[in-house]
Amino acid sequence: GAVVSQHPSWVICKSGTSVKIECRSLDFQATTMFWYRQFPKQSLMLMATSNEGSKATYEQGVEKDKFLINHASLTLSTLTVTSAHPEDSSFYICSAGGGSLDTQYFGPGTRLTVL
Amino acid sequence: GDSVTQMEGPVTLSEEAFLTINCTYTATGYPSLFWYVQYPGEGLQLLLKATKADDKGSNKGFEATYRKETTSFHLEKGSVQVSDSAVYFCALSGGSQGNLIFGKGTKLSVKP
Numbered sequence: 001g002a003v004v005s006q007h008p009s010w011v012i013c014k015s016g017t018s019v020k021i022e023c024r025s026l027d028f029q030a031t032t033m034f035w036y037r038q039f040p041k042q043s044l045m046l047m048a049t050s051n052e053g054s055k056a057t058y059e060q061g062v063e064k065d066k067f068l069i070n071h072a073s074l075t076l077s078t079l080t081v082t083s084a085h086p087e088d089s090s091f092y093i094c095s096a097g098g099g100s101l102d103t104q105y106f107g108p109g110t111r112l113t114v115l
Numbered sequence: 116g117d118s119v120t121q122m123e124g125p126v127t128l129s130e131e132a133f134l135t136i137n138c139t140y141t142a143t144g145y146p147s148l149f150w151y152v153q154y155p156g157e158g159l160q161l162l163l164k165a166t167k168a169d170d171k172g173s174n175k176g177f178e179a180t181y182r183k184e185t186t187s188f189h190l191e192k193g194s195v196q197v198s199d200s201a202v203y204f205c206a207l208s209g210g211s212q213g214n215l216i217f218g219k220g221t222k223l224s225v226k227p
Contacts (some may be wrong), residue, residue, distance in 0.1 A: 106159035
């Protein structure tokens with residue numbers, strides 16, 4: 001099946017720094033990518049929808065200036081957590097897919113720890 | 116809004132035991148329902164799905180039936196294996212952006 005990769009798989013950073021997370025579809029083109037956030041023992045919560053060549057659509061309560069999303073090509077979306085703080089520590093998961101929901105493919109996730 | 120509730124884990128079973136993971140949902144309209152599995156260190160993988168009432172999704176010995184009358188989509192397997200140890204997520208297609216709405220996940224550990 002299709003493969004989605006995320007990089008890095010984990011990152012530790014100091015408070016106030018910015019962190020970029022990459023999501024790549026390795027063997028297919030993804031017109032839409034989704035970014036989710038998962039807290040321990042919680043559901044995956046959608047943060048934003050990233051569409052190639054257009055601005056991302058953010059869910060209510062998600063700060064677009066803090067979580068910058070760029071989907072510059074059909075195989076790459078990036079999430080940049082700007083001026084990270086300890087409360088941003090979480091597990092970030094991306095998924096990529098086309099028009100049919102059962103063709104959403106998930107990355108392995110990125111564990112972010114902000115000290 | 117739409118939501119998914121699934122039983123909290125962890126669930127610990129012996130090999131060859133019967134598995135049930137309960138999942139109920141609330142939704143406006145008629146969503147598709149999914150079970151995803153996440154093995155350690157890997158991304159979520161689609162395990163099975165059902166797109167309308169009374170549909171049964173099945174894969175790798177797992178089954179789930181879309182029950183509209185009880186708004187449920189319980190996951191079952193007759194005989195689990197150690198290799199089934201993973202986190203299982205119930206989800207529905209209710210998101211406004213075409214995204215999935217997930218339950219909290221249930222961790223399953225199968226002991227030999």
